Amino acid sequence: FRFFRYAWRLTYLSAIAGTAYLAYGVYELRHPDDQFLPDPTKKNLVILGTGWGAVSLLKKLDTENYNVIVISPRNYFLFTPLLPSCTTGTVEHRSIMEPIRSITRHKKAAVKFYEAEATKIDAERKVISIDDISDVKGASSKTDVPYDMLVVSVGAENATFGIPGVKEHSCFLKEIGDAQQIRKKIMDCVETATFKDQSPEEVERLLHMVVVGGGPTGVEFAGELQDFIDQDIKKWIPEIADKFKVTLIEALPNVLPMFSKQLIEYTESTFKEEKITIKTKTAVKKVTEKTVEAEATGPDGKKFTEVMPYGLLVWATGNAVRPVVKDLMSSIPAQKDSRRGLAVNEYLVVQGAKDIWATGDCAVAGYAPTAQVASQEGAFLARLFNTMAKSEAIENQIHELSSELNLKPGVDAAAVAREIEAHEKQLRRIKDIKPFHYTHQGSLAYIGSERAVADVSWMNGNFATGGGLTYLFWRSAYLSMCFSTRNRVLVVVDWLKSKAFGRDVSRE
Numbered sequence: 001f002r003f004f005r006y007a008w009r010l011t012y013l014s015a016i017a018g019t020a021y022l023a024y025g026v027y028e029l030r031h032p033d034d035q036f037l038p039d040p041t042k043k044n045l046v047i048l049g050t051g052w053g054a055v056s057l058l059k060k061l062d063t064e065n066y067n068v069i070v071i072s073p074r075n076y077f078l079f080t081p082l083l084p085s086c087t088t089g090t091v092e093h094r095s096i097m098e099p100i101r102s103i104t105r106h107k108k109a110a111v112k113f114y115e116a117e118a119t120k121i122d123a124e125r126k127v128i129s130i131d132d133i134s135d136v137k138g139a140s141s142k143t144d145v146p147y148d149m150l151v152v153s154v155g156a157e158n159a160t161f162g163i164p165g166v167k168e169h170s171c172f173l174k175e176i177g178d179a180q181q182i183r184k185k186i187m188d189c190v191e192t193a194t195f196k197d198q199s200p201e202e203v204e205r206l207l208h209m210v211v212v213g214g215g216p217t218g219v220e221f222a223g224e225l226q227d228f229i230d231q232d233i234k235k236w237i238p239e240i241a242d243k244f245k246v247t248l249i250e251a252l253p254n255v256l257p258m259f260s261k262q263l264i265e266y267t268e269s270t271f272k273e274e275k276i277t278i279k280t281k282t283a284v285k286k287v288t289e290k291t292v293e294a295e296a297t298g299p300d301g302k303k304f305t306e307v308m309p310y311g312l313l314v315w316a317t318g319n320a321v322r323p324v325v326k327d328l329m330s331s332i333p334a335q336k337d338s339r340r341g342l343a344v345n346e347y348l349v350v351q352g353a354k355d356i357w358a359t360g361d362c363a364v365a366g367y368a369p370t371a372q373v374a375s376q377e378g379a380f381l382a383r384l385f386n387t388m389a390k391s392e393a394i395e396n397q398i399h400e401l402s403s404e405l406n407l408k409p410g411v412d413a414a415a416v417a418r419e420i421e422a423h424e425k426q427l428r429r430i431k432d433i434k435p436f437h438y439t440h441q442g443s444l445a446y447i448g449s450e451r452a453v454a455d456v457s458w459m460n461g462n463f464a465t466g467g468g469l470t471y472l473f474w475r476s477a478y479l480s481m482c483f484s485t486r487n488r489v490l491v492v493v494d495w496l497k498s499k500a501f502g503r504d505v506s507r508e
């Protein structure tokens with residue numbers, strides 16, 4: 001009985017502490033402190049992008065040390081791991097967006113933000129050309145921004161490998177707009193399939209949802225889509241329940257190549273149960289308005305062409321280098337052998353360039369293009385820049401003290417020399433910055449039917465797991481990784497809402 005009393009008290013106290021923490025988080029969010037204004041004598045630190053790399057840098061950067069300018073066509077941070085859930089309405093898109101204005105407003109010193117795309121980086125003149133690509137334009141929409149230090153963190157664009165028809169007819173899954181377009185198109189296919197006098201072949205085509213690319217993006221989307229069809233659409237429109245088909249096409253012999261063999265098999269068997277067809281060793285070669293043409297390899301090793309009519313096509317075949325990055329690479333001779341992005345050294349300095357650093361998907365540092373890598377790189381650069389500013393301040397102090405020693409009569413020379421020595425010691429300690437080291441915390445992916453797979457690094461070892469418990473782990477891990485308390489609350493509310501009322505099947 002005493003045990004239950006203590007347990008009850010503990011729960012009660014934890015609930016009070018949790019509520020107080022939440023309330024404080026909300027209060028802090030709504031009441032930012034006054035900020036220092038930018039100091040024109042300080043260096044211009046320009047950050048391109050508002051994704052994982054850039055925002056992680058911004059979060060940890062002591063902005064009072066620089067004039068920080070952030071430039072990005074997107075005025076928000078996007079929590080990409082939950083983007084596949086937005087395509088079906090399990091999570092609403094605004095729940096995984098964090099306005100950049102709220103992030104910059106909470107910094108100690110003011111940060112400038114320009115909503116624009118960087119179109120050219122002139123590493124010689126240290127100038128960036130920017131273009132306001134929004135619908136509303138002021139008197140100047142194209143201009144130049146000079147920098148002393150530059151961080152390129154513009155991510156990557158969707159790879160299409162120049163395959164005909166992909167750009168024109170596919171949906172991608174990288175940005176909020178993509179998720180909204182997919183959500184609309186799913187319901188468009190459903191409503192058109194139930195339109196008067198539709199032929200059986202056309203119904204079959206419209207309800208065939210094809211996903212190209214068996215990496216984590218394609219797999220997670222296919223899982224979310226099948227959940228939506230099974231748990232919601234089929235209930236509201238039972239007359240077409242048996243007509244839905246989801247196909248995942250992958251060029252390699254298996255999906256999720258970065259996961260262990262055991263988890264690949266688990267994913268494939270789960271997809272089989274969920275009735276998602278996986279076509280491996282099948283490379284898409286051409287896309288038309290209504291069909292996908294692929295070259296498949298049969299069990300006998302013979303190649304044959306397969307033509308698949310589709311209603312929705314989602315293209316998820318990985319990353320390609322953005323034009324602005326390609327252009328910068330072509331202007332730096334040391335980058336001539338780099339193909340997948342800006343080659344950087346162990347301090348994330350762009351090789352062959354001065355005062356330019358790169359993080360995330362646009363940088364080639366020897367790691368996979370993931371949010372984990374980008375955010376650790378961003379945090380590393382923040383530490384590096386904070387340290388550089390600190391050591392510069394100490395160097396200035398040493399300089400001042402030295403001139404005091406030489407110029408001012410009557411100073412206690414021994415005392416000043418001791419002070420200089422102490423500063424020099426501190427400087428040596430500060431300047432001893434270790435190179436960037438990535439710590440892999442594991443890979444997680446949702447595979448539908450409330451199951452997930454995880455390859456997690458734990459206590460110097462690795463363990464692979466899949467199933468319902470892993471799904472709970474996946475949910476709690478992603479919830480804890482969300483950017484803010486606001487995001488966390490909104491995501492939980494969305495999960496509860498879609499569980500209780502089902503996902504919204506309205507088309508808009």
Ligand code: FAD
Pocket residue numbers: 048049050051052053054071072073074080081082083084116117118119153154155156173174217322324359360361362369370371372373374444
């Ligand atoms: P991004 O986050 O893509 O940010 C790039 C920024 O640059 C954006 O703000 C963009 O608007 C801006 N930008 C673009 N062009 C310009 C320009 N010309 N000038 C200025 N700014 C520009 N990784 C994981 O580790 N775990 C996951 O669960 C996971 N899930 C994912 C799910 C999906 C659907 C996708 C697409 C990716 C997922 N990833 C995941 C990968 C992860 O999102 C990327 O590796 C990560 O976003 C890379 O961060 P980044 O800062 O380099 O680029």
Ligand code: NAI
Pocket residue numbers: 081163212213214215216217218220249250251252257258282283284285316317318319368369370371443444445446
């Ligand atoms: P990816 O590069 O991981 O996978 C793309 C897949 O498409 C490859 O397996 C490739 O063989 C296949 N492909 C390429 N061309 C093809 C064609 N013509 N026909 C058929 N298949 C073709 O890309 P993805 O999934 O977009 O991921 C990009 C990055 O983001 C990766 O580093 C990934 O780890 C990360 N990510 C991580 C997630 C997670 O951890 N849960 C979720 C989503 C992305």
